[in-house]
């Protein structure tokens with residue numbers, strides 16, 4: 001058992017009293033994220049530390065390494081999978097003081113930011129200089145760029161611009177021995193053949209701590225517009241997306257929601273949803289007027305050929321408002337306030353495009369088996385960069401999370417859903433990382449490649465101090 005008071009003293013000597021705490025009220029703040037997993041056990045850390053520079057991060061890591069105490073990197077704490085939680089207690093390293101946009105460079109189409117900067121601040125700093133940062137999750141007001149890169153986040157603009165990892169040109173990372181490394185640069189191709197950046201992207205804080213990133217920005221699109229279409233089922237909705245893709249359209253937003261998800265998202269706006277709609281697709285286009293007009297015209301044609309009916313423009317606007325959450329738009333958003341009755345949770349699985357309907361049908365059957373027949377589960381799909389790739393079912397969890405037996409039942413349901421996704425050739429995470437939620441099955445997904453990952457973890461973090469006990473790495 002490490003001597004916590006000695007560790008705290010060492011941390012105070014380096015970071016200063018103001019930014020180190022072992023008070024219970026401070027520690028409790030960091031004992032939960034947004035996951036159901038987070039309420040199933042006690043993950044209260046022993047010490048909170050808030051470094052203000054990359055060098056201070058390195059010093060904290062050196063102390064953790066010397067004293068063999070686990071260290072958990074914390075961005076905005078908006079994770080829905082339990083991945084920043086102090087599974088084995090120890091130190092929580094809060095990154096939010098590293099919150100500066102260091103440079104916006106419109107000539108080279110780059111933006112450089114410290115890892116604790118919120119996505120919203122990066123997004124707005126880019127716009128202020130006339131360029132556009134394409135990663136904009138619904139959690140952009142609170143989630144940090146370090147957290148997003150560590151979870152492989154998706155954006156409301158992802159259908160055209162890709163995942164957050166597609167935006168990265170360079171990283172500064174602190175390794176588990178306190179060494180600082182830099183990978184990449186401002187050039188759009190500044191890596192030798194092995195892409196070492198990928199080691200740290202989606203690693204959920206287990207291989208190193210990201211302290212700075214150089215990211216891509218794009219010319220700000222002069223115009224944006226959207227349409228939405230209602231369909232009778234998933235298959236026709238996806239066919240419309242595929243036809244639009246085949247026609248050469250690159251919409252920036254493609255969200256497919258079932259009726260239940262639309263109702264949840266529209267709850268506060270009370271926007272009526274036509275009775276015949278069981279599946280709906282929101283398409284967004286960007287570019288000059290001609291490009292936007294043509295894109296939406298072709299999408300409309302493809303949708304109507306599949307029997308889709310155009311939804312009223314106030315519904316389209318209300319839907320967009322509910323997913324486009326920022327400082328200026330927060331008041332119009334319905335999403336954050338819509339879940340009053342139950343805890344929200346996700347099955348964040350990804351299945352191949354041709355399996356969407358089958359996976360959704362499996363979910364319906366499983367609900368019956370678990371006795372949840374009267375409860376509507378929402379399902380939504382977010383279009384990825386190469387067409388509508390991920391499949392992510394969002395639920396309002398139909399359980400009372402104060403009752404352990406109910407949480408256990410919910411976990412059994414999720415296990416069956418994740419296992420089925422793997423059987424279908426899918427994956428355990430779409431955008432939220434594995435964390436505590438889906439890491440129990442990561443070995444099944446990776447097979448022998450799991451051993452390679454364990455070897456890499458041992459090489460980069462021999463004492464297993466970084467997010468110890470999380471993401472499937474045993475303690």
Ligand SMILES: Cc1cc2nc3c(=O)[nH]c(=O)nc-3n(C[C@H](O)[C@H](O)[C@H](O)COP(=O)(O)OP(=O)(O)OC[C@H]3O[C@@H](n4cnc5c(N)ncnc54)[C@H](O)[C@@H]3O)c2cc1C
Pocket residue numbers: 033034072073074075076077078079080083084095115116136137138139142143144145146147148149150151152153154155156203204205206208209210211336431432433467
């Ligand atoms: C209401 C709501 C809406 C959401 N919408 C979206 C969405 O649209 N798209 C999406 O992708 N996600 C979404 N999420 C999930 C979540 O916001 C993302 O996963 C987010 O990117 C996490 O960022 P964070 O800063 O909050 O990280 P945290 O939750 O603090 O941490 C997440 C993981 O990253 C690690 N980490 C954090 N910072 C660093 C760092 N500097 N270096 C190394 N590791 C680090 C942590 O250790 C942990 O493993 C949503 C969540 C909520 C609650």
